Amino acid sequence: MKTIVFMLLIYAKINQPSFFINYRWIASANGALIVFLGPSTAVSFLRLIIIYWYIRKHRLKPNIKDNFILGINRIVSILNTAFGIIAFMIFMGIDPMEFLTSITIVAAAIAVTFKDYITNMINGLIIMFSDRLSLGDHIKVQDTEGKILDITLINVILQNEDNDMVIVPNSVIFSSVIINQSKQNIKKLSIEFELSLQFGYSPDYLEKYLNTSVGKFTDYIVSGGLTIKTLAISKDVARFKVQVLLNNYDKLKEREIRRALNTAVIRLSAPEVQ
Incomplete structure (x- = not known):
């Protein structure tokens, strides 16, 4: 569609219809649209070629969401915005080169003012093109x-x-x-807790007890993937960290495993309710 419209605008530019002479603003709008659609159409074709090459190279699905494709789309959006601004200047009778030269100091001030946004944009593009x-x-x-x-x-x-x-x-x-x-192809689930030293629980006992509490989730936990670490020991309590390696990213099962571990820790904290 952009190509067809661009060709019609070029045709009108060459033939100069009578209303171009009677209404100069229509001729100016035609020229501005040519300035916008020309490079915009070229960039769109280049985008399609690059994405097609990328999908074929990596054997991806046509509708795949990928960082590289996302980055290309963002760059095309920035370029189209720049083409649109230049076309608007031409429509208003402003020479883009003279305008850019005359606002060099203002542009520097704008760059300093919006440096955080510019930094975010650059970082965003780097993230998009990174794996x-x-x-x-x-x-x-x-x-x-x-x-x-x-x-x-x-x-x-x-x-x-x-x-x-x-x-x-x-x-x-x-x-x-x-x-x-x-x-890492795995999901780590961690819970930190404290237990009074008066209970006398050892890390080995805690590891066996917590393994038993999540026994029904063995299909979702890596074999031997539940471990206990002692983080600190004070006068009255010891701080522990239980870490569980999960096979996949089932959010519902992860929540159930976390709940089972929390319940087991609460029971350890109050032995009389066991």
């Missing part, structure tokens, strides 16, 4: 953990365990230590 983070990955950044739903030029959108949407700026993603659990 370290992908749509659908389950990651942990700082105190936030969730599944990547979308990567934009400004932020990364996560879905946490409570199905809340968490928006994390790209600058935070780019500058933070990130744990990508999807790249």
Whole structure:
């Protein structure tokens, strides 16, 4: 459609219909649209060729959601915006080159003012073209953990365990230590708890007891994947951490396993209710 419209505009430009002379603004609009649609159409064809090559090379499905394709689409959107601004200047009778030259100082001030947004956009493009983070990955950044739903030029959108949407700026993603659990092909589930020393529970006993509490979930837990770590021992209590390696990303089963572990820990804290 863009190609057909572009060719019609070129045809009108060459033949100069009479209403172009009577209504100069129509001729200006025609020229501005040519300036916009020409490079925009070329970029669209280039986008289709690159995506087609990428899908064929990696043998992906035509409708696949992928970081590389997402990055190409974002770049095309930025270029189309730039073409649109230039076309609008031409329609208004402004020379784009003279305009850019005359606002050099203003542009520098704008760049300083919006440096955080520019940094986020650059970081977003780097993330999109990187294979370290992908749509659908389950990651942990700082105190936030969730599944990547979308990567934009400004932020990364996560879905946490409570199905809340968490928006994390790209600058935070780019500058933070990130744990990508999807790249490990396993899911780690961790729970920290404290127990009074008066109970006399040893790490071996706790490990066996908690293994028994999640016995019905053996199909979802890696063999030998439940371990106990002693984090600290004080005068009255000991802090432990139970870590479970899961085979897949079944959110419902993960919640049930976490609940079973929490219940077992509560019973350990109150032996009289066992």
